[in-house]
Amino acid sequence: MSAVLAAVVVSVSACGTDEAKMPIDTPESAVAGYSVPENVDYNVRWSTEPGIDLLSRPAVAVRAYMESYYLAIHGHALSAGYPGFADATSQQRDRVDFDHSNDPELEQLVGTQFEHLLAMTPTEDGWVATVCSGNYTVMAEKGGRFFNLTGPSPQAETVRMVAPEQAQSVASERIVAEGAERAPSADVFAGWTISEHDPAARDQNAYAECDARMPDARDARPQKANVPHDTPYPTLAPYPGWPRYDEN
Template identity: 60%
Template sequence: MTYSVPDSVGYNYRWSADPGIDLSSRPATVVRAYMESYYLAVNSSALSATYPGFAEAVPQKKRADFDNPIDPTDRRYVGTQFQHLMWMTPTEHGWFATVCTGDYSVMEVGEDGKFYNVGSKYVNAETVELIAPNDQSATSAESSGSERAPTVNVFGGWTLAEHAKGARDQNAYTECDSRMPDARDVRPPKANLPHDTPYPTLAPYPGWPRYDEN
């Protein structure tokens, strides 16, 4: 069965990167696939929401317990989640990346028809460490397009070594804040207050290709 983003998830991911970082490179592609899958699983409370290959790329002990949500109620989301790949450093076995996550622009659709923030106006700095396969050319480098998600396994033998939800380098938070497209004072605040209109759902970037056309 072909993978598709869960119906409840109506928000898209938009990525940017610091100069010198190519979002279509193999390491960056795997970082993107992992981060997008992680938040899809968190917001859907289901491992099945993740991209093809996620379960094989992430050791079981490092997965959150996605399939046993504390709050089992159905939730629907709209808006845009901003991700910025700020630092990438090669390691002995793969790559270490610092990723900025701006979820102030993801909103949950309330039972009252109003829209509520998922995150706060403060941007998070996260780190991801990946282990590269012996043959890093085993998968296609094509990893951008108009689609919301990949329909094939883009992890290609790469595996997760560690994902820290908070970066140890405190300077990363200030740096991440400056990488967002919206200044802090105009971001939707998290105050459990309803919004009549949601943050816009922007097109995914760089998105994913139509693999059946490659």
């Protein structure tokens, strides 16, 4: 798996430009004491299709939701998601009960999760996004060995979001939502809510497209779930990451 790491670093879609970016939050809105669950040591790296900006307001909401969703699953708690996650998902249909896991034991997770924003489409009240989740590079440590969570295929997921009324007209604005931090310390949802999340996209073509967007060739990925490895997939730096909101 390490053979592709150099390519990963240079191939992930860049989003930085010289455009001015709007602050996402004030220092007073930072949530003191928030941190990701202690058992979660993997980082998330995002890429996009051409024309999709990871620093636009809708894309930031997608990033925050998807990262929080998996943190809540792996941390077995709604509170494991980012600040504002509980409010952003309160109206979601078929909401997952994160606080009552069938497996009480928390797995120690390492590696890198690859997320690709495949499509963003405006709707009457917000946006719908198709997201590719490459979880095959997230591994659980057990007894000094490492077990990949999934097989080689990424998941294609659909997320429907409702925008605050005042935000729909300025959705293309770029905001401060990148940095060296692996998680935000402020509510980056800022009033955006998730009305529906389908972990299995209805568009079957999305699966083939997602497979082609992963940074590792298919034959270089773990071929089966829960296969033991002596070393884990490397934990790469988060991208685009999050800023220190208490220093804005």
